[in-house]
Amino acid sequence: MERKRLRTGLNIFEKCAASAESLTYEALFAKDLGMTETQRSFEKDELLSKIKQCPKNPGHTDFFPVGCIGLLNLPAVCRDKQVLNYLRLFSRLTVKLTCLFTSSMRQGPYKLLGQKIGHASRRLATGFAWLPNHIEQMPCTITNCPYGEHPHSVYGFIRILTNKHVVYDESEAVATQGLFWDEEVRGVTYSAASRCIQVQCVGLDFSQGDNDAAHLRCVTHDSYLCEELKQEMSQLREIYNSIPIGVWQGAENFCAAISHPHGMRKTISIGRHIRMVETISNAHAHYHTCATCPGSSGAPVLYTNTDIKGALPMWVPAIHSYHCPTDGYNCAFK
Ligand SMILES: [Zn+2]
């Protein structure tokens, strides 16, 4: 009897070890039949017709422009003005990315279907800034800088977080640009700084396969951008701290994604956090129902989940990575 129990125990242990071994990003991606969500760039007219026929989210009714989202778009349990302000302010840190180069080194789940190697096709995706503590002014060394060859300054570094499948390596990083603040502007909150500002990526600081993460090092020619982002980050902390604990407790499994579907203007989509799965290197895959489309890869996904011990609700977002066509969920990594 004792031997039987022991044998059964070992079998369970062996099963667990085998499944833990297989839980890499690549294995999850294969199991989920994952579809990454970058968008090939089109001419405007062609893009509009693509959007009208969008098979994933016909009519795009679940994407709310940042300036239009209101309390009624939030689930009743967290219909709190500060939660709304938090999402709006987080959208200010969210950025549209354009990558002008595709590396020949891509392999496995990082291969992009239908995209040619080199400069042949550009792809659109999303990222978000996680801020510089220290801002520097430095000489511009960008090759073919649109501001010309005369000596001038850039400011940085702004760190932008996105997916490894969006920016695979250094050769893609230096061919990537970001656009801040292209959201629709309505009302007082967004009228003060209603201008788009471009940043140029100058390097890849960090890249990790097992959670599909890439951290880009970026600079800007705009002398105000870093300071404004820094101020907005500190406002974000204030708003976060002012949200009553009861709201978090009520907002169980709330989820929000901020992205540029098809490279269009920034939108917020609201959904539910479904479950979390841990990978072999302790990265967390978060399955969610927020609407995403091609172009949403790299989007910040803010969530609450009471099963995850010690995690501050919604403070550090997961990063949207792929769509799972079998169950219809989307998957973000942290
Ligand atoms: Zn769509």
Ligand SMILES: [Zn+2]
């Ligand atoms: Zn320059």
